[in-house]
Amino acid sequence: MRCHEAEAFLAPQMSDAVDGVRQQELASHLASCAACRALLQQEYRLDRLVKAAAEHNVPATENVAAAVRQGIEKETSKRRSPMMFWRRPAFAAVMIAVLAGGLVTWKVTLGNPMHLLCADAADDHRDEVVQAQPRRWRTGPEISEVASRAISASVPANAGGLALTKARICELQGTRALHLVYGDAGKQISVFVMMQSELPRWSVPSSRTRDIHQENDLGMNVASFSTSGFGVVVVGNDGVVRNAAADLLHTM
Amino acid sequence: MQHLHALLRTAVRLCRHQHLAEDLVQETMLRAWKAFDRYQPQTNCKAWLLAILMNLWTEEHRKPRSRNEVPEEVGNAPQLRSASGMADDRVYVREVLACIDELPEEQRGVLLLSVVEGFSLREVSEILQTPMGTVMSRLGRARAALRARLFARPPIAAAAEGTVCDAMKQKRF
Numbered sequence: 001m002r003c004h005e006a007e008a009f010l011a012p013q014m015s016d017a018v019d020g021v022r023q024q025e026l027a028s029h030l031a032s033c034a035a036c037r038a039l040l041q042q043e044y045r046l047d048r049l050v051k052a053a054a055e056h057n058v059p060a061t062e063n064v065a066a067a068v069r070q071g072i073e074k075e076t077s078k079r080r081s082p083m084m085f086w087r088r089p090a091f092a093a094v095m096i097a098v099l100a101g102g103l104v105t106w107k108v109t110l111g112n113p114m115h116l117l118c119a120d121a122a123d124d125h126r127d128e129v130v131q132a133q134p135r136r137w138r139t140g141p142e143i144s145e146v147a148s149r150a151i152s153a154s155v156p157a158n159a160g161g162l163a164l165t166k167a168r169i170c171e172l173q174g175t176r177a178l179h180l181v182y183g184d185a186g187k188q189i190s191v192f193v194m195m196q197s198e199l200p201r202w203s204v205p206s207s208r209t210r211d212i213h214q215e216n217d218l219g220m221n222v223a224s225f226s227t228s229g230f231g232v233v234v235v236g237n238d239g240v241v242r243n244a245a246a247d248l249l250h251t252m
Numbered sequence: 253m254q255h256l257h258a259l260l261r262t263a264v265r266l267c268r269h270q271h272l273a274e275d276l277v278q279e280t281m282l283r284a285w286k287a288f289d290r291y292q293p294q295t296n297c298k299a300w301l302l303a304i305l306m307n308l309w310t311e312e313h314r315k316p317r318s319r320n321e322v323p324e325e326v327g328n329a330p331q332l333r334s335a336s337g338m339a340d341d342r343v344y345v346r347e348v349l350a351c352i353d354e355l356p357e358e359q360r361g362v363l364l365l366s367v368v369e370g371f372s373l374r375e376v377s378e379i380l381q382t383p384m385g386t387v388m389s390r391l392g393r394a395r396a397a398l399r400a401r402l403f404a405r406p407p408i409a410a411a412a413e414g415t416v417c418d419a420m421k422q423k424r425f
Contacts, residue, residue: 011395013366017373017388042403046395047367049402053348054368058264061256064274068281075282 001025006036010043113173113203114213118224118233120172122217125190125235128170129181137166137181150178151193151230156251158182159191159234160244172233175199182244189236189244193252196231204231212245227252255298256281259305262364266309268353279312280305299371303379306361351401359394362387 001022006029009018018026030037127133138146146167147155155178157164162183170179175198180191196204205211207226214223217235223245224233230252234245259280263273284291284304291300352360365376366387373391377384 008392011391013373013391014388017384042399043395046398046402049348050352050363050367050398053345053352054261054265054364056345056349057270058257058261059270059274061260064260064277064281065256067274067278068285071278071282072285075286 001029003029003033003036006030006033007039010036010040012043012047113200114205114224115215117173117199117203117231118213118215118222118235119217121190121192121224121233121235122220122222124170124172124179124192125220128168128179129188129190130237135168137168139166143167143180147178147180147193150176151195153230155180155193156248159247159251160189160240162187162189162240162244173200173203183240187236187240189234189241191244191248192233192235194231196226196229199231204233210249212242212249214242214245225249255301258298258369259301261368262302263305263309265349265352265360265364265368266357276305276308280308283308296375298369299375299379302365302369302371303381306365306380309361347402348398351398355394355397359390359397362390363394363398366391 006026008014009022009026015023030040128135143164143166144154146169147153150169155164155167159182164180164182165184165188166181168179170177170192172192172194175194178193180193182189182191196207204224204226205213207228210225210227212223212225214221216222220235220237221239221241222233222235223241224231225245225248226232227249232245232248232252234241234248236244256277259277260273263276263280264270267273267276280301284301287304291297352363355363361380362376365371365379366373371379373384373387376382376391377387380387
């Protein structure tokens, strides 16, 4: 061990940072190095000086102790104040009302993941099916291939009495989705199928309850549910949406 | 109130002002009283209190007005003799205090907790919520700064005595 290495560990406080092997090396070095031994002396002296100096000008504890007791008494009497008793239930009632109102608002509007997914699906149906914006759709035998790629499963040929006509892969709420279109120009519904594990939490009802969530998005009927590891959203502008959702819930 | 003196001793050197130190300690004790349900019995109460003090100091007392406060005048400080009693080794308290006060805050905190309050590096690391390596580094730099300012003679001059010092025999290796 060299002097510059030993110097780092001479301070008394450094002993708990030195392992057994290093301690041996340090002891051997000190046995043969007068300069480091003198430095060690300095370290102990430094400790004594710092400890002695630190005691200088320390305020008396009595004043601070009295101030602390006063502060504690003030806190204690504040907590015991009769005025606080009626304020707390009132405050609690206000908070409960605010939270309940917020929860209701959240369930039906912005921020609700279920609503966001339904709204996204409704937008896609409006743009790509109702307004027929150009998209690359797969038809016939290619539908199975697309389904296999998107959700590694086959899809029902019918839903709500409507036949499957085309499919494509898209994204809803950042989740890969298989967009299926059932029906033809007169009556069409979109069915979006996603892997439930990839969906944001609370986006679809629990598969245990087998609930079908329904809402209306600017005149568009939307239903969502989960089954067999899939989250499904059905969109259309007439009453067949509910029947199609119920059909799919049982067949998927 | 058992550790009040230790808290005041640390606070005075951190704040460099007596009234601010008293305020800091008062706030520390009140916060400790409010959070006492979180204190785990059988653990080091002094370390817990100093951790609260250091947190408070970091949160609230590093404000511009604190920096502009004039440091305490040490006044007629007594002379301190070195352990060997050699006249040319005298170091005055005010010099030591001035050196400590001039240290950067992080180094000063580590020095006070380890040297003055006697905590191990591991305990200092837990109190300050700082990695042990950082604590060691800050302590090393603080001590080097104090040595450079306080000890005029280089170590090799003292080594001319040619005997193994007592501290070497006592050092726990």
